Amino acid sequence: MRIVLPLYPNFTALDAIGPYEVLSRLPGAETVFAAVEPGPVTTDTGALTVLAETALADITECDVVVVPGGPGCVAAGQDAAYTGWLAAVHPTTRWTASVCSGSLLLGAAGILDGLPATSHWAVTDTLPLFGATPTPRRTVFTGKIVTAAGVASGIDMALALAAELTDRETAESLQLFIEYDPQPPFDTGSPAKAPAEMVERVRERVLSEA
């Protein structure tokens, strides 16, 4: 089972690493970090660089694609080598997935046209630009496509996807393995739960970084 995480400069690390931490531990999984140009890829904070060991052009099919989001998605969405690869590989997958603004990249690749989808809450209203219907849920499954909400939602998405790829018990075992028993010290993780002025301030920060 080949799982590909297609990276690009200024992606958000947790968007990719959350799902990786679950899916790479599935039985028989081969996980590949890839990019248009293989080599070091620096994340949005500038503080973390990960290696993309494989060129996207060298991957013509795979079982699972997980597209991360991040401020770099604006440039990646205009890079035909990136979006063209997504469009070409999507017909070969069992599952095509995104986290956060990664759904905008699926959209730019023409994959979400006419479908429900989610994204980071601050950018969900751009989904109609790609023909998608904004659906503000933690994860949105439609056919073999799953989009997840912002950053940390990729862990929830990956556990659900793990059950689809194998079985529920395997997925539950991975939840226990990574001790994903969330106990956030606060309860401001979604715009519905945070004060309005905080939502606006964080929205501006997210948009200013893109």
Place this chain on the structure above:
Amino acid sequence: MRIVLPLYPNFTALDAIGPYEVLSRLPGAETVFAAVEPGPVTTDTGALTVLAETALADITECDVVVVPGGPGCVAAGQDAAYTGWLAAVHPTTRWTASVCSGSLLLGAAGILDGLPATSHWAVTDTLPLFGATPTPRRTVFTGKIVTAAGVASGIDMALALAAELTDRETAESLQLFIEYDPQPPFDTGSPAKAPAEMVERVRERVLSEA
């Protein structure tokens, strides 16, 4: 505010990346991935390599240290260059933190003697080897030391630590930024919640990988 993540071969990626995703976004934060030998460091699955840009020996003081766990902690705990660095830098920090079996490395550095601490649930009972008192909570704060439970708990820990380093509103804003509104599809994230035979199987897997 200088935040250091001291990596070592075969660490668990999410242990480091969860806290990084929160703490690196604090106002004035400078986040440094470091290792005994700077350069590429491969994580426990073998599928992900991140760059440690700085040698631990070049860091003589910092504000925050976050020590990740992972099967590589067994070797790192016997590497005097790693544990010696932890012991030397600890007196300079505002906060010394660990995630998962990273607490065993704090222990090996002599930092947890006589203190309460937690770790990944499968290895918590080794804490007394270092004079620490196993305390099965999501996060254990004691003085300027905080230890977190397994892998995913580092996100909860980092949000609490963010509030200590700045203020509650800043931390809450980061929770919203990363949309950390957990909705796990299952409820097997801790040994108290999972079936006993699953707990034993996962415990064996964790221990066999170490």
